[in-house]
Every structure is written in C-alpha cells, then in structure tokens.
Amino acid sequence: MKLLFHMGSHKTGTTSLQNYLSEIAPQLSETGILYPRPKTEMPPHSILLSGLMPEDELPRIVRFSGSEDQRKARKTRALEVLRNLAQRSPEATLLLSSEEFFTPIPEQGLSTFKQELMDAGISSFSFIAYLRRPSAFYVSWLQQVLKASFLPPKIAPPPYEEIFTPYLKVFGEKAVQLRLYPEVWPQGDDTVQDFFREVLGREDLAQNRAGRPKVNQSLSAESIALMQSYRFAFLREQQDRYTSDSRSLGGALTRLETETETTKIQLKQNIAKYIDLDIEALLWVRDHLSFVAPDVDYSHLEKTAEALETPSDLRELIDIEPEAYRALAQKLLAQGWANSARLESRLAFGLDPKSRRRRMWLKDQIQHGYAPPNISATNI
Known part of the structure; x- marks a missing residue:
C-alpha cells in the first residue's frame, strides 16, 4: 500500500x-x-x-x-x-x-x-x-497561539x-x-x-462546493488583543492550553465582529520584511525542496539582520484601533458574555466572584482600552 x-x-x-x-x-x-x-x-x-x-x-x-x-x-x-x-x-x-x-x-x-x-x-x-508567505503564516500563528497563551510566538520564519x-x-x-x-x-x-x-x-x-461556510475564521486585531488580555487576567497559569471559557470568548468575538468595524491583523512592515526575507530559510527550501517563493528577487537577498525581540505588547507587532477595542468590550458586557453558562463556574452572577471579576475586567477594557501584559506581575 x-x-x-x-x-x-x-x-x-x-x-x-x-x-x-x-x-x-x-x-x-x-x-x-x-x-x-x-x-x-x-x-x-x-x-x-x-x-x-x-x-x-x-x-x-x-x-x-x-x-x-x-x-x-x-x-x-x-x-x-x-x-x-x-x-x-x-x-x-x-x-x-x-x-x-x-x-x-x-x-x-x-x-x-x-x-x-x-x-x-x-x-x-x-x-x-x-x-504560505512566512509573514502571513506568522499572523495566523499569532492568532492561534494567543487563543491558548498570552505570549506571542517568537518573531521568525517557520x-x-x-x-x-x-x-x-x-x-x-x-x-x-x-x-x-x-x-x-x-x-x-x-x-x-x-x-x-x-x-x-x-x-x-x-466540484459543487459553493456556499460552504468558512472554518477557523481569522479574528481581528482588536479581538485577538482582547483574547490576550483575558488570558493574562484569568488564565495565566494555563499557558499553552485551550480552555472552555477562552473558546467561548473566541466564539463571542467572532459573532460580534460582524457588527463592529474592526481591523484586519497586519504585521508592522519592518517585522513582515524581516520574516519574509530571511535568506537562510528562503535558500534552504529552494535548494533542498525546489520551492521558489513568488515575488522574491533571490539575486538581491541580503543576510538577515540580528534577531528581533518578540514584544508582549501587541501594538509593537500589529495596529490596534482603540475605539474598536472598546466597542467590542462594550458589546461583550452588554450581551452578558461574562455570565455565560459555558464558563467553568456555573453559579449565578450575584454569587459568583469570578463572574463579577470578568465584568470588572470588561469595564476596565472599555474605560482604558488595551494594555500589554505586565509579565512580571504575579497577582491578578
């Protein structure tokens, strides 16, 4: 066989x-x-x-x-x-x-x-x-990682x-x-x-595949920033692991994006160029697997600059629209997402301190907008 x-x-x-x-x-x-x-x-x-x-x-x-x-x-x-x-x-x-x-x-x-x-x-x-184009791969991988972590993946080509x-x-x-x-x-x-x-x-x-719904749709820059903030605030001890409430948050954000003017994730230009034009990666797949990347002038490739430090502040990686971020947080609060029965706590809102904390967290996002994780913080 x-x-x-x-x-x-x-x-x-x-x-x-x-x-x-x-x-x-x-x-x-x-x-x-x-x-x-x-x-x-x-x-x-x-x-x-x-x-x-x-x-x-x-x-x-x-x-x-x-x-x-x-x-x-x-x-x-x-x-x-x-x-x-x-x-x-x-x-x-x-x-x-x-x-x-x-x-x-x-x-x-x-x-x-x-x-x-x-x-x-x-x-x-x-x-x-x-x-796919290495920088586009990194953008998608960034979204995937931040659904299970608050730390962005290392800036590098695959x-x-x-x-x-x-x-x-x-x-x-x-x-x-x-x-x-x-x-x-x-x-x-x-x-x-x-x-x-x-x-x-x-x-x-x-053939005959027209009209099929898309799967694993990409989140916006603002949604993924909210996801990162949430995981840092509530799931810091569950790094590299999907949870029921982060899945619930992702689903809620996907639905709310249809009624909010959000920003498509796009890497900062210097970071995209750094990833896409990594000479060692490009030459290796060309010489060993006969894969030639489109729109790349191999004759003018230069040695990649020193490695870029990966920031925890997403604003150094992508553009985040503050008003869209606050609007998503407001809609999450308005629809009662923080009290969803899918969350790990099944207690009523009035008796559940975790649910109250989620609402307090959302109100903080609405008032102050996105803030990068304080990596040195030990208390929520």
Whole structure:
C-alpha cells in the first residue's frame, strides 16, 4: 500500500480539506484512495504523532488529549485500522492528514514512525505540505497561539530546515512535495480544489462546493488583543492550553465582529520584511525542496539582520484601533458574555466572584482600552 500524507502546514485551509475528505471518503474509496475517518475530537490522524517526540514537545492538541497510556492505546488502535486497510486493499493509496506533523520531529521519532507504517503494510511514502508567505503564516500563528497563551510566538520564519530535514533523511529526498497555498499566493482557487486537481488528479470530486461556510475564521486585531488580555487576567497559569471559557470568548468575538468595524491583523512592515526575507530559510527550501517563493528577487537577498525581540505588547507587532477595542468590550458586557453558562463556574452572577471579576475586567477594557501584559506581575 502507498501512503500519501498531507501534513499541513497550519493555517493553509487544512481544516476545510480534512472536513471535505471525510465527507466524500466513500467516493474516494471507489477510486482507490482510502481516507480513514477516526471518531475523535482531535484533527484527523494526529494521534499517530504520539510517542515520536518528547512529551513536553508534543503539540498541545496531542499532549492534552489524554494520559500517555491513553494515547498509546489509541495509537495502537489507529495503527491496527491501517493494518486492516492494507490487508484488504494492498493496491490502494492510503491518505492521511495532520498539520501536527508540520513540526520538528526528531529523526529517531520519524524512523520509528516509518517502521510502524511498514509493519502496518505500507511500503511507499509521500508527504505534501502547503506553504504560505512566512509573514502571513506568522499572523495566523499569532492568532492561534494567543487563543491558548498570552505570549506571542517568537518573531521568525517557520523552521523549514528543522521540520523537513528529518523527513528527507528517513523517507528519502523525493518524499516531500511543497505547494503554494493558493489563497495567499492566488491561483484562482482554494486548497481543496488545488489538492484534488494537482495532487489526487480528481478535480471532478471537488466540484459543487459553493456556499460552504468558512472554518477557523481569522479574528481581528482588536479581538485577538482582547483574547490576550483575558488570558493574562484569568488564565495565566494555563499557558499553552485551550480552555472552555477562552473558546467561548473566541466564539463571542467572532459573532460580534460582524457588527463592529474592526481591523484586519497586519504585521508592522519592518517585522513582515524581516520574516519574509530571511535568506537562510528562503535558500534552504529552494535548494533542498525546489520551492521558489513568488515575488522574491533571490539575486538581491541580503543576510538577515540580528534577531528581533518578540514584544508582549501587541501594538509593537500589529495596529490596534482603540475605539474598536472598546466597542467590542462594550458589546461583550452588554450581551452578558461574562455570565455565560459555558464558563467553568456555573453559579449565578450575584454569587459568583469570578463572574463579577470578568465584568470588572470588561469595564476596565472599555474605560482604558488595551494594555500589554505586565509579565512580571504575579497577582491578578
């Protein structure tokens, strides 16, 4: 059996692609392409990453999905599913997808993964990833990180060499294919259409997708600033972890943005240039993976300046409109978000000090606007 593994990257239409692949899995199987549909809240096939790298380096969505023993048992069951598929359809192509594999995985870990796949009956391996403009990737990653932390990610391009070198060593120099993320470097379509046309050769199966709602919509600059402020005020001890109330806040902000004039997140020009024109990253993916970034004059690339310090003050990274920030906070207060039953405390507002604190926090945002986290602070 042949393996085709879609490994993301993050924020390149991956969820839309996974949702559609799951939806039409029966039609795909008729063409000899098998896409297993695990019954799990995790992104498809991410459990396969468990055990391939140190526990504290696992992506949060894998790390917090259960104990080490629970993940081991789930992975064993997942590999058994793959083994059964290979036995029933040895000539088919197995299609897997998990953006969690777009991360630096130790060479030894990938060697273990290759052996696990071979033991399941897979003998041929191909990996495909979509890349977007590095500064655009950072903007999306900034949003993703601040939903589970109050500290912005390090200002840097994606660590392409650390991610892909182990794949090339373990699976071979021809095992990895990179494609442009079409929604950022426009090619007239989206990731789903591009994947079905250029990777699977079945563009006909990606028709009739008009009117589908977008998933994982981006938040505005003001919303993500409110999220950062909230996580610092109430979730400081739960770094790198999604919580029910931060998810609830994200949902409320997404709804309120439709009636508020907010600002699309855009990096400061000097930071975007620093990330996009990192000569080492650009030359590495060009020379090792034949990936040439559009609109880049390689003949005039210069050595990247000294590393930029990553600020906790989002105003040094992006533009935040003060009035839009206050307006969102006001609407959150008006709609009673702070008393939502989805929050971890189920007590009535009048008896719940945490709920009162949320309302006090919102009133403070309305009055004073955004303030960067005081990293040295120890008390809320």
